Amino acid sequence: MLANEKITIRSRLGFIGLGHLGSPIARRLLAAGFPLLVYNRDRTKAVELADLGAEVAQNPGELAREVDVVLSCLADWPAVEAVYLGKGNVLRNARPGTRIIELSTISPETSRQLHRSARQFDLAALDVAVSGSTPTAQAGALTLFGGGEREVFESAESIFAAIAKQWFYMGPGGRGVAMKLVVNTLLGVGMQAIAEAVALGAGLGLQRDLLFDALAKTAVVAPAHTGKLATAKGHDYAPQFPLRLMRKDFGLILDAAAQVPLAMPATQAAAVINAAEASSRREEDFSAVIRQMEQKAGVENVLPPAA
Numbered sequence: 193m194l195a196n197e198k199i200t201i202r203s204r205l206g207f208i209g210l211g212h213l214g215s216p217i218a219r220r221l222l223a224a225g226f227p228l229l230v231y232n233r234d235r236t237k238a239v240e241l242a243d244l245g246a247e248v249a250q251n252p253g254e255l256a257r258e259v260d261v262v263l264s265c266l267a268d269w270p271a272v273e274a275v276y277l278g279k280g281n282v283l284r285n286a287r288p289g290t291r292i293i294e295l296s297t298i299s300p301e302t303s304r305q306l307h308r309s310a311r312q313f314d315l316a317a318l319d320v321a322v323s324g325s326t327p328t329a330q331a332g333a334l335t336l337f338g339g340g341e342r343e344v345f346e347s348a349e350s351i352f353a354a355i356a357k358q359w360f361y362m363g364p365g366g367r368g369v370a371m372k373l374v375v376n377t378l379l380g381v382g383m384q385a386i387a388e389a390v391a392l393g394a395g396l397g398l399q400r401d402l403l404f405d406a407l408a409k410t411a412v413v414a415p416a417h418t419g420k421l422a423t424a425k426g427h428d429y430a431p432q433f434p435l436r437l438m439r440k441d442f443g444l445i446l447d448a449a450a451q452v453p454l455a456m457p458a459t460q461a462a463a464v465i466n467a468a469e470a471s472s473r474r475e476e477d478f479s480a481v482i483r484q485m486e487q488k489a490g491v492e493n494v495l496p497p498a499a
Contacts, residue, residue, distance in 0.1 A: 206259035214265035216329035224354035252280035300366035307365035321372030339368035384462035391485035
């Protein structure tokens with residue numbers, strides 16, 4: 193693509209990483225009419241999208257050679273590094289002028305590292321951090337925070353409009369993921385505060401369903417947490433935002449705080465509870481800390497009855 197050329201519905205997109213957020217985002221792009229080439233390490237997830245009209249690449253390098261824009265939504269920095277700089281070889285295979293839109297939550301410094309590497313290959317990179325859960329992605333109602341060159345960010349608005357309800361340009365490379373860490377600080381600490389409040393209410397004898405229903409209608413519970421109360425009320429902790437990813441984000445947040453330097457005692461305490469729950473259970477949603485705090489309070493029947 194030419195410098196500052198707008199991405200349009202005719203631009204061919206490549207998508208790498210079809211996990212909890214990547215898959216619904218890719219489906220939204222397909223539904224919007226973008227030609228889409230996909231790759232995922234677990235090929236079955238890519239085949240599911242092929243049934244909807246996507247093409248499937250054999251490897252990230254093949255994908256990079258064939259598209260105008262590479263998007264990726266990966267678990268962590270080692271995965272990002274492997275795709276772009278390691279065996280995936282995306283940077284070496286992409287044509288000069290290709291746009292990179294990296295959606296993963298990684299540290300600001302490692303994001304800047306990717307920006308610098310992309311420039312060496314005459315590629316334009318954006319870190320576009322994603323705020324929202326699986327249902328939000330399915331609805332195309334995500335919030336996006338972008339870092340990189342403003343002109344490149346603005347050229348990608350047709351993509352953003354297909355997957356998000358709002359998007360914000362935050363500044364140079366790394367600023368998008370920096371904003372995501374700010375947001376997820378509130379997400380993780382807020383979830384722990386709700387878990388403690390629920391446990392307190394139950395310990396004080398409040399009827400569980402009434403407690404959950406009333407709390408969800410108060411002004412102090414953020415919209416992102418309201419849905420978590422509804423699912424936790426029914427003992428449903430199916431992963432929409434898994435504990436392991438919240439644990440990873442807590443680590444990024446606290447590492448970033450150490451560089452400021454800034455003490456974050458509430459975040460540190462919430463991270464400890466999250467990590468304990470993440471290490472003791474199978475893949476579950478980060479709201480499972482509610483169950484953990486109920487159990488600490490000695491509340492009975494916090495698990496659903498056996499089928």
